[in-house]
Amino acid sequence: MRIVRFSTGDSYSFGAVGSPRDQPDELVVAELDGHPYAGISLTGQSHRLADVQLLSPVLPSKIVGIGKNYADHAAEMGGEVPEVPIVFLKPSTAVVGPDAPVVYPEISTEVHHEAELAVVIGRLCRDVPAERVAEVVFGYTCANDVTARDLQRSEGQWARAKGFDTSCPLGPWVETELDPSDLAVTCTVNGDLRQAGRTSQMVRSITDLVVHVTAAMTLLPGDVILTGTPAGVGPLQVGDEVAVTVEGIGTLTNRVIKRG
Structure with a gap:
């Protein structure tokens, strides 16, 4: 559905x-x-x-991101897959829906796209064991973890780099009946293919991520876990149309605009 x-x-x-x-x-x-x-x-x-x-198909209280969960993306960022998953938060104010603009932040000159499969939580949960993860997952949607790469490099903490307004497009809908284990994830910019990967390439599975995140924090219905991005991340410019497609879900399209 x-x-x-x-x-x-x-x-x-x-x-x-x-x-x-x-x-x-x-x-x-x-x-x-x-x-x-x-x-x-x-x-x-x-x-x-x-x-x-x-x-946006959900109104999350928080978006929990996972960094470097594809080995090829970790390599292009100049490192290896971390021994422990990198977890970061994006605020609810970062969320926009399909066809809504991504506003290029004035605090950055290097904004990148990151196409991702997003997990939508369906019930309040904490300390979820692996065998019960399916019970707390409502469904899946497309996400673009838009990132100010220059701030990410210079500040260490990723709050501003990944949390600025409009930095988390979600949509176009939540697909509730989907096997997420081997789905194509792609990103195009102005029709040109930038990213192409499969969820089967994730270092840590969705089950692993839900267990890891809920060991630390309570998730609420509508909260979102971003599962990481494949290789091919790159710059966005004002006027670009960026589209994230996840097999079995659909396409999330947004245009980058200047703040005005």
Whole structure:
């Protein structure tokens, strides 16, 4: 099931994307009653997908990032895979949805794209054992861990480099029925392929990451874990259109704009 968050005018709702039986080529959004984490309940209202504005599919209290979880990306950054996963946080204010602009921060002159598979948590959890990870995962979406690379190098701590406003596009929806073990993850900029990897190349699996993160902190419904990026990260410029595609989910597209 594809779960979206959308707006129609001044109204904001969660919805489920599907096709009517009598119109298999038409995508519609069935409006949900409340949030989807406690179970799917429909209001009976529906909208053509083309008539709504898709927003970030979740409103996380926090985004937990994992650094250097692909060996080829660790190598291109000039190092090896760390013995212990590198964990960092992005604030909720970094989140934007599909087709929303990524605002080039004035504090940086070297902003990079990082295409990633994102894990969406579906229930409050802490100290999750490996055999129960599937119970706390709601689904998966596309993410772009936009990074001010110059700040990352110069400051050591990654809070500003990875936490500036609009640095975490998510979307276009959450896919709840997906085997994430071997999915293609790609990134294009203005149609040119920049990144191409597979989730099977991750050093640490999604199960490992959920266990590791929840050993330290409580995750809430809607929280997101970014699972790392494959090699090929590179610069973005004002005016660029960047698209992250994850096999089985779809494509998340955003344009880079100047702050104004």
